Amino acid sequence: MVTAMTAEPQTKILVVDDEQMLLDMVADALTFAGFAVTVAADGITALNSVRGERPDLVILDVNMPEPDGFQVARSLRATYPDLPVLFLTARSDIEDLRTGFESGGDDYLTKPFRLEELRLRVGALLRRRGSAEPSAVMRCGDLTMNDRQHLVMRDGEEIELSPTEYRLLHYLLSNTGQVLERPQILEAVWGYEYGDSVLETAISQLRKKVDAGRPKLIHTVRGFGYALRPPP
Amino acid sequence: MVTAMTAEPQTKILVVDDEQMLLDMVADALTFAGFAVTVAADGITALNSVRGERPDLVILDVNMPEPDGFQVARSLRATYPDLPVLFLTARSDIEDLRTGFESGGDDYLTKPFRLEELRLRVGALLRRRGSAEPSAVMRCGDLTMNDRQHLVMRDGEEIELSPTEYRLLHYLLSNTGQVLERPQILEAVWGYEYGDSVLETAISQLRKKVDAGRPKLIHTVRGFGYALRPPP
DNA sequence: GCGAAACCTCAGGGTTTTCTCAGCGGCCCG
DNA sequence: CGGGCCGCTGAGAAAACCCTGAGGTTTCGC
DSSP: OOOOOOOSSSOOOEEEOOOOOHHHHHHHHHHHHTTTTEEEEEHHHHHHHHHHOOOOOEEEEOOOOSHHHHHHHHHHHHHHHTTTTEESOOOOOOHHHHHHHTTTTTTESSOOOHHHHHHHHHHHHHHHHHHTTOOOOOTTTTTETTTTTTEEEEEEEEEEOOOOHHHHHHHHHTTTTTTEEEHHHHHIISSSSSOOHHHHHHHHHHHHHHHHSSOEEEEEEETTEEEOOOOO | OOSSSSOSSSEEEEOSSSSHHHHHHHHHHHHHTEEEEESSSSHHHHHHHHHHHOOOOOEEEEESSSSSSSHHHHHHHHTTTTOOOEEEEOOOOHHHHHHHHHOOOOOEESSSSOHHHHHEEEEEEHHHHTTTOOOOOOETTTTTEEETTTEEETTTTEOOOOOHHHHHHHHHHHHTSEEEEEEHHHHIOSSSSSSHHHHHHHHHHHHHHSSSSSSOOEEEEEEETTEEEOOO
């Protein structure tokens, strides 16, 4: 791997677009502006790339096959609530705009756009985010999750989780104390179009691993949803 | 009659523009969207207003006499680095855009724009800031309800409620002091097509848990309905 | 390709919650 | 003072809600 030898921790940006030409253009412009740019041509690749690369910002084309930009954003939002997302789209439809912001986007740029404007908006988003970087370890009682190392521990013992279980717990942890309604969780962790049973099964599994014997952290709030709460 | 969605402890927005008509339009739209809106017609007034009102977000027209939008923004940035700023402008000049972001703006919208888009962008900025976080605690005397945590307490003690009881109390609390007629409550909590008996039973249950021994909060208004009132 | 792990669906069963109903008691007005 | 309306409350049946295990399919690693 011959990537940058700069000692300076470069800001990483992931650009996702299935249109090769646009992808190149955007990537070049941002690279020229001094960012470390990674690219992905589809949603799945993008999600994997985020997991691996840990970019500081993601630029998403809305109009893609498979998981479109919105779906990718929702998925990201579940696991990385603080990761800024900027949408690119050809349609300037107000409906799209709404969908974009509702799936957790931070900015929205319609094609054709000036590369300069993109650069400026990226700058504004990054400036904001810089100030509020929390530690990567989340906690609730004696349960901890180190997201960088992908390590979950309860009372000193490591807990092994499947990907879905991990994402679910991550979502619960990043909203500790709050009661989360089922559709909300489903949307964040699965990305909609699933029934409640999926959630219930996952919760059941998760409890077996997390709340085994020990005091309960995962609480059912009948009629509403679930909540992660410390014991006292 | 609009049957309001949620009564958030309102988020405050300051709108600054020297064009009266536009100012009104924007202010109205945001008020309708549920924000507490303050207005200012010039930069100086705006700066004073920020000091006094502590808004959660500022919308600035760029093109104003005296201190223009950019100058106001720079001024604000010095004292309130975390206060999000959104620019409005007639010129879509790239130079302006640059100046805007460089003076600390967080977003930039060129006229003409759709009010809906403004609303969405405002939402996105607030979400980031965490300001959209409604403290979400309602109160009546020594009774409190934290809606996010689904936690109801009276005089320091936790009270456990069933879903219906919770929804009912939530509705009463968000209309504290008012006399609510039965059909109104039924529609809000049950969604009609039920008889009065259902309400009466629920009220009865609720009283047992909320007004146990202590001074009455839930009052019957004979011939009309019910009201939640703090003791004198 | 093969096997294992992960995932979704589905149905059975235990609990809690909610609705209905009917009797009781108090308030208002004649 | 008494009748009639209105609202309160308890009990039981019905419904809703949630948990869990099993089975079949897809995904992933080797």
